[in-house]
Amino acid sequence: MNTDLVIYNIGQLVTGRELEIENNSCMENIEIIENGYLVVRDGKIVTVGSGEIPSKYVNLTTKLIDCEGRVVTPGLIDSHTHLVHGGSREHEFSKKIQGVPYLEILKSGGGILSTVKSTKEATEDELLKKAKKSLGVMLSLGVTTVESKSGYGLDLETELKQLRVNERLNHEQEVEIISTFMAAHATPPEYNGDSEKFIDDVIKMLPIIKENKLAKFCDIFCEEGVFSKAQSKKLLLEGKKYGLKPRIHADEIENTEGAQLAVEIGAYSADHLMAISNEGIEVLKNSKTIANLLPGTSFNLGKEYAPARKMIDSGVQVALSTDYNPGSCPSENLQLVMQIAASKLRMRPLEIFKAVTINAAKALDKEKEIGSLEEGKNADIVIFDAENIDYILYHFGINHTKKVFKNGCLVFKK
């Protein structure tokens, strides 16, 4: 058989394939192959295995990579970011350190509204250049797919500008972008607090987003003082009519039963969940909705962490993402988020790798193509300069990536 690439002598090959294992937590059930190999052809995974590579997979044109006992995993997936935005907000940082609440900064015209101003002022090319730079950082950290939300425009023109940048990014660099329409991020000041009127205006944008095929998902900031549960339901159900799949910023600061709403409307993810209730956990565990946790945000805001252990022990499926944005988490570093998940969320190594691979793929409705190294799936692969996955989480604050492949092509090398 003609093959393009064989990676062998892999110390731990985390395929991300889900296994039926008893006595493990519901999230430690992914496959790890010791002394593994991996075969790629035409950008797809042909097979994985352990020990000697069967000779039929090696021919004259096959590129062979000796991993020398290192770890190999599926390309990491960052399933919640606010990648495309203008400016930065370091001017609010010292206020935050002194304890001024996030929502208070927003109410006084700062926070999200400050980034809305910078994003309106930026040209499409400027936004593109800035986002590309961030994606370069993400790729170097092993991230091969990124979800990217609009929501710093709040008017049709600027929302479209952000979404067009997402589209262009898919042609101009290696990381795949999944686009989310999130005009319902904050009510613009000119509405004088009339969030209901604003939601109605966001609903009017939906046909245009659909017509231009600019987003796969619709998201909203469901939060006390931002958008209510009823408003969130109204928008996300309208979005569904236009083919936009729902996801929700839920129970981040106050509990507003966002997790329950996520399940009720069939959202692919409920994100943040620092303030989730026990009832919310009960509802999530019996659903297909992924709990998308963003501990970099808690770290940066100095807030509570989401009760990940309780969720996982109850049977909830969790993903982990950066939430990369200029306010609550100005960091592109998914490896750091994974390390925080270990130390602060008490998540175990296998759970963490499941959270940034197959579960993140499910949160993006992409699990048929990415998230695990299984026959027929995209050959998005990371080689880490580590002998085991525990080491990647334990030795924190550095980048462990050695090589990254996207669709079978080498796209980053340290």
Ligand code: NIG
């Ligand atoms: O996910 N919570 C709402 N939105 C973002 C923050 C955006 C910002 O502060 O600019 C978040 O944390």
Ligand code: FE
């Ligand atoms: Fe967010």
